[in-house]
Amino acid sequence: MSLEQKRILLTPLPGPESAKLQDRRVEVVSAGVGTMLPIFITEAHGAILKDADGNQLIDMGSGIGVVTIGHTNPQLVEAVQNQVAKLTHTLFTVAPYEAYVRAAELLTQAAPGSHKKKAAFFNSGAEAVENAVKIARKATGRTEIAVFDHAYHGRTNLTMAMNFKAHPYGTGFGPLAGSVHHAPMSYPYRDPEGMSGEEAATRAINYLEKRVGASQLAAVFIEPIQGEGGFIVPAPGFLATLDSWCKANGIVMVADEVQSGMARTGAWFASSWEEGYDPDLLTVAKGIAGGMPLSGVVGRAEIMDAAHAGGLGGTFGGSPTAVAAGVAVMEQYASGNWFARALEIGEILKTRLNELQMSYPIIGDVRGKGAMQAIELVIPQTQTPNPDATTELMKHCHQNGVVILNAGTYNNVIRFLPPLVITDELLHEALDVLAAGLAKIS
Numbered sequence: 001m002s003l004e005q006k007r008i009l010l011t012p013l014p015g016p017e018s019a020k021l022q023d024r025r026v027e028v029v030s031a032g033v034g035t036m037l038p039i040f041i042t043e044a045h046g047a048i049l050k051d052a053d054g055n056q057l058i059d060m061g062s063g064i065g066v067v068t069i070g071h072t073n074p075q076l077v078e079a080v081q082n083q084v085a086k087l088t089h090t091l092f093t094v095a096p097y098e099a100y101v102r103a104a105e106l107l108t109q110a111a112p113g114s115h116k117k118k119a120a121f122f123n124s125g126a127e128a129v130e131n132a133v134k135i136a137r138k139a140t141g142r143t144e145i146a147v148f149d150h151a152y153h154g155r156t157n158l159t160m161a162m163n164f165k166a167h168p169y170g171t172g173f174g175p176l177a178g179s180v181h182h183a184p185m186s187y188p189y190r191d192p193e194g195m196s197g198e199e200a201a202t203r204a205i206n207y208l209e210k211r212v213g214a215s216q217l218a219a220v221f222i223e224p225i226q227g228e229g230g231f232i233v234p235a236p237g238f239l240a241t242l243d244s245w246c247k248a249n250g251i252v253m254v255a256d257e258v259q260s261g262m263a264r265t266g267a268w269f270a271s272s273w274e275e276g277y278d279p280d281l282l283t284v285a286k287g288i289a290g291g292m293p294l295s296g297v298v299g300r301a302e303i304m305d306a307a308h309a310g311g312l313g314g315t316f317g318g319s320p321t322a323v324a325a326g327v328a329v330m331e332q333y334a335s336g337n338w339f340a341r342a343l344e345i346g347e348i349l350k351t352r353l354n355e356l357q358m359s360y361p362i363i364g365d366v367r368g369k370g371a372m373q374a375i376e377l378v379i380p381q382t383q384t385p386n387p388d389a390t391t392e393l394m395k396h397c398h399q400n401g402v403v404i405l406n407a408g409t410y411n412n413v414i415r416f417l418p419p420l421v422i423t424d425e426l427l428h429e430a431l432d433v434l435a436a437g438l439a440k441i442s
């Protein structure tokens, strides 16, 4: 459980062992499960991934914001090993166990607001979102759901309908679920110059009132910072204005914090950065359990209790090992300096990315919060998306042992989600590789 925190390249990437594994893989693994980089990982620790050829890569993506706490975090590994040797499964709805309750205690304390909160656990982010839809519908007696342009909520049938991008998430997989309505998002980089958060919210509210009717809406789902959509941070005032409208109309406000939550932005939840924003429910997954499959819905007790007994659950949801991992992660966030570290990482990223933007006008926008930062690539002097340059830049980083991820409706965003245990030195080294890539493609 230790690995020198150093980038080491012994072979070209992918190396020969990875290539052999890739040959085996394509024979037996569905082509529908794509892979961004065909480098097979054998072990990982902190912010370093080691591959089958002995190469060591800097992880700037955390498996899409999952290992926020770092790879093979020692407390988490110990908690999982202890738990798995004692009790692997009962099904909480058959016979309960304490770790589930402890995880719910930690999550309800972490969620914003001083009102009474309750939680329930599931396996994946999409499953948490689906359950939040069920809960909101039961609590309100209404059916309709509002989501936003550029949103991403998952890959199940219902969440696929809630995503903005048809391809690759939905094309050919229909019919999609009904009663889902897509409203315009606040996207400061692409909205009319100077449009405020309040104005963008009014645009969305007008649309929903005409198209759906406030009285028909069970819930509004929004990512306080959009993940797959390209780390779009809505203009200040957008979330709070929407929230007031929801409260005035009996609509459940759901913050999908699957990507932005759990210390990523320098707070438990990105929702807390917007003054006057008070979501009724929050969905969590990715960063909550360091890679063990755990997700949850947390929020107002009276809404969470609206579902009848037996209405929520699932065989594996909140399994003993998953909740033990969740407890190990949340206890560290509750007691350590993790939020401060996320903000520090954010400062380093922002400073260097802003500097790069001065030299390379291909960077149209730098945005994000804490350790959730992104650059949007455009044709210089325009706002035209530049997906080709994005692909090239990604390739350069991957070939040089830096794992970065793309995002964005227009496939022109590079997002940075490093584990919070990354050293300043490694972070700068990864950014040096990125800078060399920008010099090469510009």
Ligand SMILES: *Cc1c(COP(=O)(O)O)cnc(C)c1O
Pocket (backbone or CB within 6 Å): 123, 124, 125, 126, 127, 129, 152, 153, 154, 155, 223, 227, 228, 256, 257, 258, 259, 260, 285, 286
């Ligand atoms: C990843 C993601 C999901 C889906 O989570 P899965 O665990 O992949 O099902 C939902 N919402 C947001 C905001 C996400 O980033």
